[in-house]
Amino acid sequence: MKTLEKTKEGIINEGLSEESFEGVEVNSENEFTEFDENNNEEAALDDYHEVSNENETILGEDTDSEEPFLGGNSELNENVIENTEDDTLEKIEGYDYSVVDSKENTPQSIEGEGLNAYYGSYGDADLAELMRTESGQKMVQEVVIGKDDRKKINGTTKYPWRAICSLKIKAKDGTSWIGTGFLIGPRTVITAGHVVYMHKHGGWAKSIEVIPGRNGASKPFGSCKTSHFHSVKGWTKSKKRSNDYGAIILPKNCKFGNKVGYFGYANYNFFSLLGLKVNLSGYPGDKPAGTQWWHCRRIKLVTPRTLVYNIDSAGGQSGSPVWKYKNGKRYVVGIHTNGSSLGNSATRITSAVYKNLKNWKNKYK
Numbered sequence: 001m002k003t004l005e006k007t008k009e010g011i012i013n014e015g016l017s018e019e020s021f022e023g024v025e026v027n028s029e030n031e032f033t034e035f036d037e038n039n040n041e042e043a044a045l046d047d048y049h050e051v052s053n054e055n056e057t058i059l060g061e062d063t064d065s066e067e068p069f070l071g072g073n074s075e076l077n078e079n080v081i082e083n084t085e086d087d088t089l090e091k092i093e094g095y096d097y098s099v100v101d102s103k104e105n106t107p108q109s110i111e112g113e114g115l116n117a118y119y120g121s122y123g124d125a126d127l128a129e130l131m132r133t134e135s136g137q138k139m140v141q142e143v144v145i146g147k148d149d150r151k152k153i154n155g156t157t158k159y160p161w162r163a164i165c166s167l168k169i170k171a172k173d174g175t176s177w178i179g180t181g182f183l184i185g186p187r188t189v190i191t192a193g194h195v196v197y198m199h200k201h202g203g204w205a206k207s208i209e210v211i212p213g214r215n216g217a218s219k220p221f222g223s224c225k226t227s228h229f230h231s232v233k234g235w236t237k238s239k240k241r242s243n244d245y246g247a248i249i250l251p252k253n254c255k256f257g258n259k260v261g262y263f264g265y266a267n268y269n270f271f272s273l274l275g276l277k278v279n280l281s282g283y284p285g286d287k288p289a290g291t292q293w294w295h296c297r298r299i300k301l302v303t304p305r306t307l308v309y310n311i312d313s314a315g316g317q318s319g320s321p322v323w324k325y326k327n328g329k330r331y332v333v334g335i336h337t338n339g340s341s342l343g344n345s346a347t348r349i350t351s352a353v354y355k356n357l358k359n360w361k362n363k364y365k
Helices: 041-047 097-101 124-130 134-143 256-260 351-363
Strands: 017-020 050-052 074-077 164-170 176-183 188-191 207-212 224-226 229-232 246-249 264-267 277-282 293-302 306-309 321-326 329-338 344-348
Touching (some): 277 329
Antiparallel strands (some): 017 264, 188 246, 207 224, 293 306
16 A cells, blocks of 8 residues: 655655564654644644753663663564454453444534543542542543443553553642553653643643552552653644643663563554554543553544544543554554543654654663
8 A cells, every 4th residue: 555645735744664672673764744734834843843851850860770671672664554353452351342343332412622531630539539520420421432341451460551651740830640651662651742741730740650550559560750751842832732742751770661561653544544443551530540441442533643533531541552453562553642522532643753752762771
């Protein structure tokens, strides 16, 4: 299948590229061109320029004390993506996969705007109390589409579940938040932009505690706190939904990826994504605190910068990986950010996002 070519009308030049953590290393540098809604190429490119709080105090940057990761690094470019029907989803015991191909639930009406999939200013206890209220239940209904058939992940010490991280965020203004992230390298955790940079709460987060494979009160791999973050101008300066992604950089003495492994990630074209069966797993606030929940559905809408699906989610899952399983590897194609009963959505890993993820991964090993 041919990739889309850039035209005067502003069609995105979409590369087909993947990166994972094992195999033979192959060069996959991709040029990228992105356009904003007004076809302003220069402005759109500026949206993807990375920004960080590196000049601020970084917590725990001690000497390296971890053993080298045995998996290695690799990248894979594909000119043709073959998506078979049965090999892109994780196999979860007891899950009825026939529902993935059933008719999607479509609401008769919706009031107001879609709920952002991240409840702010609530610690675990307060969030649990909120979810018992009528308003809390209404919020959950907006992002759990149809029957709630999410499955709890009990074996969080197994891959890939252990590479998904529960996040406890302290904003600059002192408020407490929760979120989800996922490892793509030894020290690089990818999440939503509004997890690391909160416009209404002082900008860059004060600190984030990263807990891989958390299971309730259990922290099987421990946790690390950091205040080193990255995002892009499109989010921090313009608060654009299509640029809502960022990175959490772990301290040098906290290379979780070397212990638990990490996800690959991929930039696929429109035709490879539309209808693709994908997984999503994270730490929703409407379930017992610190428990990880998985769900799956097809991608039902692909825009130049976002993916839309009827995968159930709830507040706290912003930053969750949206991935496909392929030949024993996991490739993230989107970063979950928003919830609505019309469809939950993710920031799509375009060639520009792919390049930033790769840079953050390679810079912090």
